[in-house]
Amino acid sequence: MARITLDHIRHAYGPKPSTDKDYALKEVHHEWDDGGAYALLGPSGCGKTTLLNIISGLLTPSEGKILFDGTDVTHLSTEKRNIAQVFQFPVIYDTMTVYDNLAFPLRNRRMPEGEVDKRVHDILSMIDLSEWAGRKAQGLTADQKQKISLGRGLVRSDVNAILFDEPLTVIDPHMKWVLRSQLKRLHRQSGFTMVYVTHDQTEALTFADKVVVMYEGEIVQIGTPVELFERPRHTFVGYFIGSPGMNFMPAAVSGSALVVGDQQIPLEGQPLTAPNAKLELGIRPEFVRVAREGMPISISQIEDVGRQKIVRASFQGYPLAAVMSEDTEIPADPRVTFEPAGLNLYADSWRVEAGGQQ
């Protein structure tokens, strides 16, 4: 178990990076707590796998240092870093039994057989595979195999961190859900630092204490699921998290109000922005109220999704989505209001923190 410090890390795959564009991973400078559950979330090509490989030691960063509990491990090999990793598809030793698969990392480290037996049985019951112990690993289902590869990480009590590289890719939708909740439980039981790479927001939000959202090679926000939802620091986080994503519309500041089209939306206080920045108003569909009062909109579509419905509308020529409970009635002449708590202002895609609605 360890605290992971990423000290001014940058990485480029090309030999001589000069501009910012050459870096697959732009500067990362963060510290991750011991025993935390972190998710790296972002679309493919955003640099999350690069960052994971830097932590696991498969890649040496072009610049910067990585420290485990304050010890520099930048140039240590994977095996010396004492980490475990679960890959996209299950990596198991086909010819061994489930038991031997779990014992393998311990036996390689010359642990006495008695202790091995104890550890392996602990882990077997933890991952619910006790009755499969004597079976050949080959014939198991994908989720059982994935649990074995996870178990091989958990079995070592000294690992600094367990890394997950999109571990649920090949798992059936139903088993995904089961495994996800088991993973959460295992994290609490074991107390290992876990880093989980995924492009699926549900996986990230349910698993992690802290979600690290990455976009085009940089970390755009690190926060709890609630923070990501309520206060996205970057328009990308707004789009990417939540379903449907955040509504954005170009806006201008006039006095203490935002102007969208010919509508004025009052703000609490004057935001401080550079005069030539591109300003956008962002509001989550959950904070949009459709009623008889407010600003005019025209509704184009209503989608029924279980207990909620999504209203697709046009507001001042910009698309606007609203989420409301199933039984809310939509008036014939619909109007809209924005809850002040849900208003966010973005300048050049980054959230304006100062001044306004903190």
Place this chain on the structure above:
Amino acid sequence: MSTSNVKRSWSWIVATLYILFLILPIYWLINMSFKSNSEILGNFSLWPQSPTLRNYMVIFTDPSWYNGYINSIIYVVMNTVISVTVALPAAYAFSRYRFLGDKHLFFWLLTNRMAPPAVFALPFFQLYSAFGLIDTHIAVAIAHCLFNVPLAVWILEGFMSGVPKEIDETAYIDGYSFPRFFVKIFMPLIASGIGVAAFFCFMFSWVELLIARTLTTTDAKPIAATMTRTVSASGMDWGVLAAAGVLTIIPGALVIYFVRNYIAKGFALGRV
């Protein structure tokens, strides 16, 4: 990515040593082919002291020599075309359908690949004599089908099984007839498999001597047979023998070059 540089250079050493072992005898043959007989027998040298093209000239000017090459190429190409053509539908049947006796049939085909040519040499001679086919190209081409067709079926079946069945079904839904689907859609999908199968047919037909020699006398005699006979008759013309040998390596080398990207998968018969 994960291998260290030290390990990488070590791996090149093994491969290099092995290739050296493979190349050395071939080099010696090439070396000899540029020497005169008196130099070969007279003084030992690692490369030709007075290089000569005489040996190659002998082959290129004497019809009994160069016809051997032409004969070999003719029946090898005929065999490759026949083998792949008949193997394609059969391999499709084996990869897509179950039918009465399919397993037994497949096994029986495979046993022919395993049949020792020595067993078949004599009966072949009598069979083809009866049909008046002795000393024709087609006789050798058909005889070589004995082991090439099963092999082609086997390789193609391996590659075809890798193509999802949904593709066939989609094509039929789109209104393709079977022949049109097979030629227009399916064959392009397994193009590499067809290439590998053709490569193997070419290879085994090209390297086989026993049957080819038995079924031919003069008009369709393969180069390989020409070599063995001329050698015993002319009292060991080493230079010409070496030159003829070098020339038999060239077609094989050319064919490998064309399939170089599929070699590994091809030799695993599409079954990795």
Place this chain on the structure above:
Amino acid sequence: MNKTWNNKAWFLVLPVLLLVAFSAIIPLMTVVNYSVQDTFGNNQFFWAGTDWFSDVLHSDRFWDALVRNLIFSFVILAIEIPLGIFIALNMPKTGIGVPVCLVLMALPLLIPWNVVGTIWQVFGRVDIGLLGHYLRILGIDYNYTQDPVDAWVTVIVMDVWHWTSLVVLLCYAGLVSIPDAYYQAAKIDGASRWSVFRYIQLPKMKRVLLIAVLLRFMDSFMIYTEPFVVTGGGPGNSTTFLSIDLVKMAVGQFDLGPAAAMSIIYFLIILLLSWVFYTVMTSQDAKS
């Protein structure tokens, strides 16, 4: 893949069936026919029953050739399979040199078999061959036309030269199909080089190795051309393998009856081996 039951598929198989029947069944029937008859020339045949079979099975000549063939196949496998695995394991996986390596390695496989014989005949000769010449200089008394041991060594080295690449290429194909993640996981688990071989590489190579072992066994069991060119089966009968003996008997001495009987025994041995091969292969296919 689950296949649909369709007997019309027979039509697709028909061309293959007819062609192979023509090249295999008719000749085989001829052989069977000869094996149970005797002739005194002028095309008169007499029923000979199983006499030829018992003759063959009681002749030292057949058993000697069979034993020689089995020893040869065994030695070939014992050398080529481990050597092939070793070379494949140490093959570079990436780089521009890889295709060059593969092409050069495949080269011996495409040389006509009698030319392979010729190459080694020349290479090993004491007077004009590189190998023979240098062995002589090193003070080793080597002459494959006189000494049976030298003849065996030459034939075996020749076969190793000729066919090890097949094993290398098969194993290499198996190895490159292993995803990087397996090696990374093994590193993380602290596996030794041996463990990586034993638990990752060997299991992945199992199928192709099976193909390699059986192909090499069959082909070495049928070997004819290469040793025939180099040694002609000699010195004495020391390198007379089954095929060489059979051709000698059938074409050289025109002893059709015994030759046919021997062909059938030979073929039955091969059939048995093919059956083992096929059963093992299909059970592997079924498992994966």
